[in-house]
Amino acid sequence: MTQQVTKNLPVVVLFALTFGPLLAVTRNHILGSIELDEAKITQTIK
DSSP: OOOOSSOSOOHHHHHHHHHHHHHHHHHHHHHTSSOOOHHHHHHHHO
16 A cells, blocks of 8 residues: 655645745744744654
């Protein structure tokens, strides 16, 4: 049985789905909504 790891989507959509959440976390940190320490950064990117 074959398993499809990613959907057949345009690269720009895959990029947005991958990096959008990271950009949102970064923006919220800059705006002061959340405070990121080394442990939270490591947990976020895993």
